[in-house]
Each structure stands twice: as structure tokens, then as C-alpha cells.
Amino acid sequence: MTLRTYIISRILLTIPMIFILLTTVFLVMRVLPGDPVMLHFEKMENPEAMATMRIRLGLDKPLWAQYFDYVVGLFSGNLGLSMQDYSPVAQQIFSAFPATLELAICSMIIAVLIGVFLGVESSKAYNKPKDQLIRVFGIVTYAIPVFFLGMLLQIIFGVGLHWLPVGGRIYPSMEPRGLSIPLSVPPGGFITHFLLSSLAGLFLLGVYYFAMVKIKHKKFNRKDYIISLALFVTGWVLWAGIGWYCISNGGLRVATGLFTIDSLLEGNLYKFGLTVKYLFLPSLTLGLVLCGIFIRLTRSNMLETLRLDFVTAAKARGLRESTVTYGYALRNAFLPVLTMMGLQFAMLLGGAVLTETTFSWPGLGRYLVDRINFRDYTAIQGTVVVFGILVSIVSLVIDLLYAYLDPRIRL
Amino acid sequence: MLTLTQESACSVIRMQKLKIKKSMLAHLLPRLTSLTKRGLAGWLVILGAILVTAIIVMTALSPVISPYNPTTLNVGPRISPPSTQFPFGTDDLGRDMFSRVLSGGGIMLQVAILSVIVCLIIGVPLGLFSSYTGGVIDRFFSLIMDSVYAFPGLILAIAFALVLGRGVINMALSIAVVYIPSYFRIIRSQVLSIKETPYVEAANAAGAKKRTILSRYILPNAVPSIAVVATVNFADAILTAAGLTFLGIGMPANITDWGWDLFNGRNLLPSGAWWVITFPGLMIILLALGFTLMGEGLSELLSPKLEE
Numbered sequence: 001m002t003l004r005t006y007i008i009s010r011i012l013l014t015i016p017m018i019f020i021l022l023t024t025v026f027l028v029m030r031v032l033p034g035d036p037v038m039l040h041f042e043k044m045e046n047p048e049a050m051a052t053m054r055i056r057l058g059l060d061k062p063l064w065a066q067y068f069d070y071v072v073g074l075f076s077g078n079l080g081l082s083m084q085d086y087s088p089v090a091q092q093i094f095s096a097f098p099a100t101l102e103l104a105i106c107s108m109i110i111a112v113l114i115g116v117f118l119g120v121e122s123s124k125a126y127n128k129p130k131d132q133l134i135r136v137f138g139i140v141t142y143a144i145p146v147f148f149l150g151m152l153l154q155i156i157f158g159v160g161l162h163w164l165p166v167g168g169r170i171y172p173s174m175e176p177r178g179l180s181i182p183l184s185v186p187p188g189g190f191i192t193h194f195l196l197s198s199l200a201g202l203f204l205l206g207v208y209y210f211a212m213v214k215i216k217h218k219k220f221n222r223k224d225y226i227i228s229l230a231l232f233v234t235g236w237v238l239w240a241g242i243g244w245y246c247i248s249n250g251g252l253r254v255a256t257g258l259f260t261i262d263s264l265l266e267g268n269l270y271k272f273g274l275t276v277k278y279l280f281l282p283s284l285t286l287g288l289v290l291c292g293i294f295i296r297l298t299r300s301n302m303l304e305t306l307r308l309d310f311v312t313a314a315k316a317r318g319l320r321e322s323t324v325t326y327g328y329a330l331r332n333a334f335l336p337v338l339t340m341m342g343l344q345f346a347m348l349l350g351g352a353v354l355t356e357t358t359f360s361w362p363g364l365g366r367y368l369v370d371r372i373n374f375r376d377y378t379a380i381q382g383t384v385v386v387f388g389i390l391v392s393i394v395s396l397v398i399d400l401l402y403a404y405l406d407p408r409i410r411l
Numbered sequence: 412m413l414t415l416t417q418e419s420a421c422s423v424i425r426m427q428k429l430k431i432k433k434s435m436l437a438h439l440l441p442r443l444t445s446l447t448k449r450g451l452a453g454w455l456v457i458l459g460a461i462l463v464t465a466i467i468v469m470t471a472l473s474p475v476i477s478p479y480n481p482t483t484l485n486v487g488p489r490i491s492p493p494s495t496q497f498p499f500g501t502d503d504l505g506r507d508m509f510s511r512v513l514s515g516g517g518i519m520l521q522v523a524i525l526s527v528i529v530c531l532i533i534g535v536p537l538g539l540f541s542s543y544t545g546g547v548i549d550r551f552f553s554l555i556m557d558s559v560y561a562f563p564g565l566i567l568a569i570a571f572a573l574v575l576g577r578g579v580i581n582m583a584l585s586i587a588v589v590y591i592p593s594y595f596r597i598i599r600s601q602v603l604s605i606k607e608t609p610y611v612e613a614a615n616a617a618g619a620k621k622r623t624i625l626s627r628y629i630l631p632n633a634v635p636s637i638a639v640v641a642t643v644n645f646a647d648a649i650l651t652a653a654g655l656t657f658l659g660i661g662m663p664a665n666i667t668d669w670g671w672d673l674f675n676g677r678n679l680l681p682s683g684a685w686w687v688i689t690f691p692g693l694m695i696i697l698l699a700l701g702f703t704l705m706g707e708g709l710s711e712l713l714s715p716k717l718e719e
Contacts, residue, residue: 020558025570033574131453139707143646143699145653148673148692155685350565354654358453358677368566369658372573380573387566395561 006403014396022074026067029381036377040083041047041059041393057081057378079382084374089382093364097386098257101168103282103355104348105258108286108341115294116337120325122295123302131399134295141292146351150285150358168361169259176263179256193240200239202230282359286351290344297340301333302339308332335406342398346391455708459642462701465517466694473514479507481514481667490684500671500686501569503679512690516698517667518662523648525583526590527641533587534594535637539625542599543606552632560592564647565654572655578662582655586648601633635713642695642706646699653695669695 004085033039037050037059057080058069069112073080079089122134158166170176205228212218220228260279261273299360305311306329314324353365360366371379448572469476479486485505493500499508500705571585586623605611606629614624655661656670657677664671669691 016554017558017561020555021562024558028570028574095655120712135499139703140696140700142703143650145657145673145692145695145699146648147654147657147677148695151673151677151680151688152692154680155683157686159680159683162437203511260602276485348565350563353565353569354657368569372569372658372660384566388562391561 003259003403007400010396010399011402014392018392021392022071022385023067025381025385025388026070029377029384030066030070031063033377037083040216040375040377053083062097071330074385078377079344079385082371082379083376084379085369089379092367092379093383095257096362096364096367099361100349100352100356100365102258102279103286103352103361103363104259104345106279106283106343107290107352107355108348109322110283111290111344112294112337114287116298116330116334118291119295119298120302120330122299123306123323126303131299137301138292138295138335141289141295144289145354146285146289147354147358149289150282150355151327153281153285154358165278166281169362170275171270171280176259176266176268176270197234197240198236203237204231204235219238254372265335282355282361285358286348286355289351291347292335293340297336298330298333301336304327305333306369335402339398339402342395342402345394345398349387350389416491421422422448452708452711455704457708457713459704459706459708462697466698466701467520469513470516470520473510473517477507477513478511479504479510481510482665483507490542490679490682490687492684493686500527500614500676500684502687504682507689508657508672508686511672512669513692514666515672516694518666519649519652519670519698521579522583522586522652523645525580526586526648527644528592529583529587530644531641531690532596534591535598535630536592538595538598539602539630542602543621543625543629548668549599552595555596556592556595558707559588560596564589566653568655569658569660570659572677579662582652582661583648585655586651589643589651590647593640593644594637598633600631600655601636604633605629635709638708639706639713642702646702646706649695649699649702 027318030036037057040053041050051060056068070080075239077090079093081087082089082092088304118134123132127133129389154166157164179327208228208231209220212220218224248253255265259275260272263269274329302325307324308329311324311329314328315321319328349365352363353368355361356363356365357369364386368380368383445602474482481507487501487505488499489501489505490503491497492500497507501507503596537552543550564608564686568585568589571588572582575585576707577583611624611628619628625709634657652661653670653673656668659674662668662671673688673695675682676691679687
């Protein structure tokens, strides 16, 4: 199987999986409960309000039509209206998403750092007390409820020591807004602007030339000329377009919604420190709970790798021990860790729901739990679908990356 | 000619059966009886079993040994820290935390046991049937199971628990839905490797029924891996049950449950009442740890590949 067939078949396999996911969620959230509208109102007898809601949400249609609306809506990024306030669910999810993404990335980084470090240490001290201790620590992390760990950390560092905030993302008035570049109309008018934009194309071209000739020491051939021409045109057109947008909107605003990055873009180090302070406990909690699997994986892979000849050869050449373990052996043992990152992403999102609830972190998980309290079935359905699609896309990307990095898959 | 092949097939089966019996006795029994001689893995299983048994006994005896009724309000001052009279303190309604910790595991254990039983009843036969039949049916079930497996477990359980409503059985069902694919997958991989072995082929040639082959030739070989999955499932079911209750959708309010105490204790955090969450939380960890240790040890004992 070539890499191309693998990629194509992997992508094709994702499509039915996503469809099964969509159908399952629809069955669970719309068909199984019988009548979500009735459940939303619980015991309140108000047939008129219920009828209005059914019509506004399109729940008066037959089930197959609802299913059709739901699938078609999903493809156009429409997740329906919330039962609570009739606002579009997709928009609410979109605004809550960066918080979850930031938490997920940070906790994954913490989990991998702790896990790989402890795994390497444990494999170096094979069967010594240090190894056993680390393994027991890894097993204990499997058994800790993430919200319990979160509350313990809150009590110790928040309530007890007052070092770190116990909840939220930042003070409401302190939200970083990212980078703002106010641009006025360029002095020479539109044509000068267009000509000046070609500089951006030249810049991209320069970068490519520098990378190829100066760093890779490669001679330019026909393919490179075509690529550089394409880069030049893309840079030109893009910059002209962005510039045009800025002129007509009076400024360019870059905000990712990830507060750490936004505060850096804004250039406000105080805000950055504050964001990190708020982010630290939730991501440490989630990271600690997830690190066990990485400890185990790194340990078992390192045990195999450390026995190989090239490690002995590196040692024999008199390289430092840290260079041998981290530079030589770990490089070879890291590929399974990468795959595990993809597999753990689903775990991570599940843990994020609990962590966000514990720390009042305004992300997707918190949104889901809030909506559960309101019995807002449309919003819950939308959030669950988004979680599912996210996981399938991440696992697809990780699998493809793995295939690219590990030639054995391609064969 | 036919009788001859049947005859020889039967003899092969007999031999293989003998071999299986012998190998099972020769390998499994010493492995499980002389646990202490098998290094860390054996001790892990013993330690896990002790933990789990201790907690089950504690929960079963709690009506007799707990100093107060865990649901009686105002047996002491509200939110009082641990003292000699109330070793684990009291909660915001003046209930004795020590009594609540003693009896709070009952529901969690029920949920975990029920969910494992449901998983075994559905996951194992489905896996056996689907993978032995093969073809379109197998692909269909595998695709569905893989989709469910890839889904974030807790979120799926939340969706099901929300729709099914509160209660022990509903919670067990929502957790079971999440873990059925694990059983399905492990059974499937086992069946696919055993299906091609000579003794199964011989049984086929002898005209054994599909059900017989599945239940008497294939299932016994899959039992060790099922045991490992089941212990992991127990631990996860406990954590998921605690999580669902913590989110307020698992069990009705005001029951004696460690997860509910954690949910309740979260509101008391600002007052610094660490004892309300710490002791129930530690009990959840110990119970889940017991099952995790058992699973960890078992998987190491039963798969020699992992041994160094």
C-alpha cells in the first residue's frame, strides 16, 4: 500500500464514522427521549409555549425531515437554535471553543513533558526503587478522578496558600484583545498599494530562496522556479487583499481567542502573566491525570530502544548519557507517544468537561454542563456532535502524520 | 473416506482439547496460585484484590459499624473539622462524614458491577458472533463499534445518562454503552487469531456447530483478556460514575454516595472545608486503584510478552 492509497482509504473511512456518529447523536438526543421539548419544560404544562418552540426549532416536522435538516445544517455550519434563548448554537460553541483548545493544548504539553521525562527516568533505573516508584505513580494517576485532583489543588494553592486563582479564565474586564493594526488609506491610492503589495510576494520568494539555497544548499531547478513564481503571486495577491480589507475596515484585528497568545500579540506582559496564572491549575490537573499513559509508553519503548546496538555504539563513542538517552534513544521511542497523543485526545476532552466544571473555565465542557442544567437538548446535541467530529479529525490527522513519519505503515 | 477424515478430525480435536486442558492447568493455575512468587505483578494483583475486598466488606458492614446514620441531619455542628467525635468532620447539613464515607461506596459498586455485567452480556457474544461470521456483518459491527470507541467516553455517557434519567440502572447502562466496544474489539482480535488454528479447523471439519465452536473452543482462550478488560472497565466505571454524579446527572440528590459528596463539597470549597471532599475522594481513588492494580498485574501475568 502506498502512502497515497493509505491516506485516501483512511479519509474515506472517516466519512462513514462521522455519519454513524451524527446518527447516533441524533438518535440519542432526539429520538430516544421521545419529546425533547416536553423534557425541556419538564413538568410545566404550557402547550402553547411548547408548540411555538417546536415550530421555531423545526421540531414539528417528521423525524426524517428533522434528520435531513440536521445533517444538511451541519455541513453549512448550522447547529440549530438553542432551546434556552433561540440563539444559534454554532456561534456559542465557536466562542467557547478557544478556551477549551487552550486548556487542551496546555494540558497535553504538560502530560507529555511529565510523562516522557518520568518514563525515561524510569527506564534508565530499570527495576530499581526509583523505577517502581514512578510506575506506581503512573498507576495512581489512572485511578484519580480528575475533578477530585482539581479540587485538592484548588484547596491547597487557592484557598489555603492564595497563590493561584481557583476559577475562571481572567477578570471579565481584563480579557486580552489580541493585535490591532490601525491602517489608513495608503498615500498613493489603490494602484500604489497594489504595486507595493508585490513586496510581500518578493519577501516570500526571498524566504524560499534562502531556505533552499542557503540552508539546504540546493541548486534551483525548473520546479523551484515554478514554486517561487507561485509564491510570489500568492504573496502579492494575499497582501493586496488583506491590505484592501484593512483599508475598508479601518484596521486589522488579530485575535485567536487563546488568551496566552492574544496577550502576547497585544504586547501586554502583565496580562500574559495573569493568563498563565489562571491557566496553570486547570492544565496541571488535566495534565497530571493524563500523564500515566505516557509514562508507561515511554518506559516500555525506551526499554526496548536502550538495548539496541546504536545506543551501545553511541555510548561507546563516549557521548554524554543525557545525549544518548534524549538525543538518540528517545527520538526512536517517540513515535508511539505521538500516536498516543491522538488516542488520548478523546480522553482529554472528557476530562476537560470535568476540569472546566471544577475550575469554572468558560469552555465547551462548561457550556455543555450549563446546557444540561437547562435541559437544552438542541445545544447539547450540537456540542456533543462538535466533540465527536473534533476527535475524529484529530485522530485522522495523527494517523496521517504517523504514516508520514513511519515508513513501515506505507509498505 | 468421509468417515476417515471425520475420525482423524475428531482425534485431532481430542488431542487439542487435552492439550488445552493441560496447558490451561499447567499455565493458568500456577500463575494464579503462586502469585507471590511472580514478582511485582503478582503483588499488584494481591494488593488490588485486598483493596477491593476491604472496601466491599466495609460498605457491606457500614450499617453495623458506622457511628451515626449517614443520612441523619444535624448529628453534629455544621461544617466542623475532623475531631475525636467526628473523625472525618461534618458536612454543611451536619451529617457525619465518617459514616457517609463508610457507606458511600454502595451505589458506585452497584453501578460498576451492573455495567460490567451488561458489557459482558452484550459485548462478548456480539464480538464472538460478528468476528466468527465475518463478511459484511463483521464490517458493519466493527465500524459501529470503532465509531463508538473513538468517541470521548465521558461525553457519550453524559448524553445517555441525560436521556435515560437518574438512577443506578440508567447510570450503569450509560457507562456500559461506552465500554462495550472495548470487549468487542478484544474478543474480535482473539477470535481472528484463533479462528485459523488447526484445532478450530478440525472441529469445523468434524461438523461441530458454530455455537459449540464459539463457546467451547474459542471463548476459553479469550477469557484472560476479557478478565483484564473487565478490571479496567471496573475502574473506569467507578470514575465515570463519580464524574456523572459530580456533574449532577448521575444520581438523585441527597443519597449517600462518594461522588455526590464531592459534588456537594465543591460548594463548600471557599470555606476551606477540605474534609468534606478529601475522604470520599480518597475512597474513590482507593477503589479505582484496587481494580487498576488488579488489571495491571493480570495483564502482565497473562501476557508473557510484556515480561522482560
